[in-house]
Amino acid sequence: MAESTGFTRRHFLTVATAVTGGVGVVATAVPFVASFKPSARAQALGAPVEVDVSKIEPGAIARHEWRGRPIYIVHRTERMLGQLDKVVGQLADPASEDSTQPEYAQNEFRSVRPSFLVVEGVCTHLGCAPLPRFEVAPADLGPDWAGGFYCPCHGSKFDLSGRVYSGVPAPTNLTVPPYRFINDSTILIGSDTAGNT
Ligand code: FES
Numbered sequence: 149m150a151e152s153t154g155f156t157r158r159h160f161l162t163v164a165t166a167v168t169g170g171v172g173v174v175a176t177a178v179p180f181v182a183s184f185k186p187s188a189r190a191q192a193l194g195a196p197v198e199v200d201v202s203k204i205e206p207g208a209i210a211r212h213e214w215r216g217r218p219i220y221i222v223h224r225t226e227r228m229l230g231q232l233d234k235v236v237g238q239l240a241d242p243a244s245e246d247s248t249q250p251e252y253a254q255n256e257f258r259s260v261r262p263s264f265l266v267v268e269g270v271c272t273h274l275g276c277a278p279l280p281r282f283e284v285a286p287a288d289l290g291p292d293w294a295g296g297f298y299c300p301c302h303g304s305k306f307d308l309s310g311r312v313y314s315g316v317p318a319p320t321n322l323t324v325p326p327y328r329f330i331n332d333s334t335i336l337i338g339s340d341t342a343g344n345t
Pocket of ligand 1: 271272274275276299303304
């Protein structure tokens with residue numbers, strides 16, 4: 149049901165940490181995921197953040213923080229992945245040639261594994277937080293909307309890989325931070341090599 153009807157803010161999993169003094173807490177359909185290892189102080193200094201992605205339901209999004217920046221993690225479904233091809237002609241940088249991401253995320257999915265998107269939740273225009281709008285063709289975004297992220301500040305739009313649409317204020321795709329999978333259910337944000345933790 150949730151997948152077909154799209155997503156609202158309630159799908160955020162918000163992790164309140166001592167770093168932020170408790171970021172805005174949003175109701176969620178799934179339990180909170182606490183990630184207090186390493187310590188909040190270490191995280192503030194840039195230490196990698198470990199996230200159990202098995203807690204994120206298919207079609208849902210979790211919000212974490214790394215180096216004081218919001219990190220969105222989306223568990224994409226097959227339906228969501230199927231939308232990516234359909235919007236290529238409307239995108240400003242579909243191959244992510246002028247956008248920021250690790251080399252291993254410069255692909256259509258902008259990710260290590262297609263089922264999980266990891267991007268900074270920071271609009272590349274002036275830094276607002278894009279909203280997850282995963283539903284297809286909602287009334288306010290129009291019949292061509294295939295799901296993605298919408299920035300309410302000045303109307304920038306991004307697809308389900310964080311790729312920016314043409315003709316909006318944001319100049320580039322959402323940034324992908326360095327990260328890697330430790331195992332099938334855990335990713336480490338802020339580290340992309342085994343020796344760089
Ligand atoms: S900050 Fe997102 S469109 Fe301006």
